[in-house]
Amino acid sequence: MKSGSVKLALYAxxxxxxxxxxxxxxxxxxxxxxxxxxxxxxLGSFSxxxxxxxxxxxxxxxxxxxxxxxxxxxxxxxTFIGFCTAYTDYRYQFMFKQAYLALAMLPxxxxxxxxxxxxxxxxxxxxxxxxxxxxxIAHTVLGAPFAMAVIRxxxxxxxPSLEAAAWNLGASEWRTMREVVIPFAMPSIIASLCLTAAxxxxxxxxxxxxxxxxxxxxxxxxxxxxGNVDPQINAIGTFVFLIxxxxxxxxxxxxxxxxxxxxxx
Amino acid sequence: MTxxxxxxxxxxxxxxxxxxxxxxxxxxxQGEFLAIMGPSGxxxxxxxxxxxxxxxxxxxxxxxxxxxMNDVKPNxxxxxxxxxxxxxxxxxxxxxxxxxxxxxxGVEPAERRKRALDWLERLGIGQFAERNVxxxxxxxxxxxxxxxxxxxxxxxxxxxxxxxxxDAHLVIRMQSVLTKLQKELGITFVYVTHSQSEAFAMADRVxxxxxxxxxxxxxxxxxxxxxANKFVAEFVGRNNIFEGKVKSKTGKSLNVETPLxxxxxxxxxxxxxxxxxxxxxxxxxxxxxLSATKPDxxxxxxxxxxxxxxxxxxxxxxxxxxxxxxxxxxxxxRELETINIKNSAKLYASWPETRAHVLAG
Numbered sequence: 001m002k003s004g005s006v007k008l009a010l011y012a013x014x015x016x017x018x019x020x021x022x023x024x025x026x027x028x029x030x031x032x033x034x035x036x037x038x039x040x041x042x043l044g045s046f047s048x049x050x051x052x053x054x055x056x057x058x059x060x061x062x063x064x065x066x067x068x069x070x071x072x073x074x075x076x077x078x079t080f081i082g083f084c085t086a087y088t089d090y091r092y093q094f095m096f097k098q099a100y101l102a103l104a105m106l107p108x109x110x111x112x113x114x115x116x117x118x119x120x121x122x123x124x125x126x127x128x129x130x131x132x133x134x135x136x137i138a139h140t141v142l143g144a145p146f147a148m149a150v151i152r153x154x155x156x157x158x159x160p161s162l163e164a165a166a167w168n169l170g171a172s173e174w175r176t177m178r179e180v181v182i183p184f185a186m187p188s189i190i191a192s193l194c195l196t197a198a199x200x201x202x203x204x205x206x207x208x209x210x211x212x213x214x215x216x217x218x219x220x221x222x223x224x225x226x227g228n229v230d231p232q233i234n235a236i237g238t239f240v241f242l243i244x245x246x247x248x249x250x251x252x253x254x255x256x257x258x259x260x261x262x263x264x265x
Numbered sequence: 266m267t268x269x270x271x272x273x274x275x276x277x278x279x280x281x282x283x284x285x286x287x288x289x290x291x292x293x294x295q296g297e298f299l300a301i302m303g304p305s306g307x308x309x310x311x312x313x314x315x316x317x318x319x320x321x322x323x324x325x326x327x328x329x330x331x332x333x334m335n336d337v338k339p340n341x342x343x344x345x346x347x348x349x350x351x352x353x354x355x356x357x358x359x360x361x362x363x364x365x366x367x368x369x370x371g372v373e374p375a376e377r378r379k380r381a382l383d384w385l386e387r388l389g390i391g392q393f394a395e396r397n398v399x400x401x402x403x404x405x406x407x408x409x410x411x412x413x414x415x416x417x418x419x420x421x422x423x424x425x426x427x428x429x430x431x432d433a434h435l436v437i438r439m440q441s442v443l444t445k446l447q448k449e450l451g452i453t454f455v456y457v458t459h460s461q462s463e464a465f466a467m468a469d470r471v472x473x474x475x476x477x478x479x480x481x482x483x484x485x486x487x488x489x490x491x492x493a494n495k496f497v498a499e500f501v502g503r504n505n506i507f508e509g510k511v512k513s514k515t516g517k518s519l520n521v522e523t524p525l526x527x528x529x530x531x532x533x534x535x536x537x538x539x540x541x542x543x544x545x546x547x548x549x550x551x552x553x554x555l556s557a558t559k560p561d562x563x564x565x566x567x568x569x570x571x572x573x574x575x576x577x578x579x580x581x582x583x584x585x586x587x588x589x590x591x592x593x594x595x596x597x598x599r600e601l602e603t604i605n606i607k608n609s610a611k612l613y614a615s616w617p618e619t620r621a622h623v624l625a626g
Contacts, residue, residue, distance in 0.1 A: 169417075
């Protein structure tokens with residue numbers, strides 16, 4: 001057991017870390033509702049004008065639509081690929097399985113700029129650069145390892161007899177997949193959809209390289225920022241942050257709930 | 266025995282470099298309660314899994330109702346199983362778990378609901394039908410698993426150590442639920458266990474397996490009283506095993522020379538009655554008499570009390586003979602009170618010749 005003062009110091013340390021991380025976000029959040037042109041204290045009056053102006057810009061609306069399409073499509077694709085990888089890991093033993101898993105986990109370890117450059121040149125080679133589908137492909141690659149990690153965690157909690165029990169009761173392998181494996185993994189599948197959608201929604205570097213004229217929201221933010229410092233950035237930043245954090249919280253809650261259910265058995 | 270429902274014909278199963286089940290043949294009768302028992306790794310679970318189609322035999326034939334089953338997929342057999350882990354579907358409630366097998370067979374929702382509820386009612390857990398299986402007690406979950414396996418009205422039910430996770434008092438209750446069900450339904454039960462008390466309490470016949478082979482197959486009483494070999498005698502426990510050499514033959518008895526002296530045993534069943542050939546025999550612990558004074562009997566072992574173990578009204582005494590070997594005596598509590606064991610430095614274990622059983626192998 002840790003003594004009281006050590007415990008207190010640890011709490012204080014964690015609290016400081018959180019303050020350090022969240023202060024800029026909180027500042028951006030607060031200033032997004034501030035009527036003043038420049039971020040300074042004391043604050044001016046409460047206002048939604050920066051939200052109104054930012055969302056009345058056609059390029060921002062276009063980017064929002066692109067971002068939503070990309071994150072929906074890439075989250076579905078990444079979750080599908082992640083599920084398949086996680087299931088093969090759960091179910092089968094084969095040669096070079098460790099290498100297979102390492103390969104599946106690889107994308108997040110590659111520096112984003114390198115990944116973005118590689119993606120750009122590869123997509124250009126096969127004639128798929130500068131389109132919405134290019135961003136979807138790139139974000140699927142980025143999201144799949146996260147999807148696999150989340151779903152694998154859940155499948156590891158599955159009683160190995162569960163599938164055999166379904167066969168034993170007359171279910172074919174496909175039927176078992178539909179009636180047993182997918183329902184069992186469902187909390188992690190939804191968690192994975194949220195997580196990979198969030199990964200895609202606020203990803204900048206790769207999207208910036210491969211998007212061409214189809215900008216996503218983070219790309220548009222940078223373009224506005226390059227022009228001048230504008231409180232509109234705070235508004236759109238807050239908007240992106242809220243969407244991402246909501247998705248992540250849903251994902252976390254589902255994963256936690258799933259684990260609790262299994263351990264309650 | 267009536268017509269065999271299942272025939273194992275020289276069935277074997279080998280994994281990469283390990284023979285899990287050596288060529289094995291036996292039959293299971295229609296309506297029989299068969300227990301397969303043995304230490305872990307003896308091949309009993311593999312045998313059961315082959316019956317369910319979860320492992321394919323690497324040799325021989327499994328016939329079910331005359332049909333060769335070797336290549337039939339598990340979902341095309343009607344061999345439901347109750348799993349050691351129960352393997353209930355955690356995302357379904359009790360009723361939906363029971364309905365699963367019916368759903369796979371395409372039974373209409375209303376019909377399968379009714380049949381599932383009937384079964385839950387029959388097993389005394391009707392009031393928990395809509396409850397999440399994670400919120401049921403061990404005994405209730407056990408009943409859900411049973412109902413799920415029986416709802417399709419199979420000819421055979423496979424049980425893989427189903428009671429191993431339950432508390433002792435629940436085990437006894439579930440044993441009576443199982444035997445009662447089996448008698449009522451008249452279907453075949455194949456019950457795999459490492460627990461002798463479960464197997465002997467419920468089964469019509471017991472198969473004892475060791476290292477992938479059948480060590481003995483027979484009625485529980487026969488296995489207990491007349492073990493076929495040393496492995497079974499030791500596995501069944503509560504047996505005193507004596508090893509020695511044949512000294513001479515007198516009529517229908519043999520005189521056997523052991524480190525503890527010469528004993529008389531029946532000649533019947535001995536592998537060889539020639540003088541000098543090795544011979545082992547067992548005397549069940551509950552057939553041994555104990556006394557504080559040396560009895561006038563032919564088969565007597567002098568020993569000292571080491572420890573006692575109480576099981577209800579029965580006491581097992583562990584004694585040590587003069588060569589250090591252990592003698593087990595099982596007697597009733599009341600009978601024990603008539604013997605002055607505490608104040609006796611020496612005790613005498615004895616048995617009539619007919620109580621000794623000669624091992625064939």
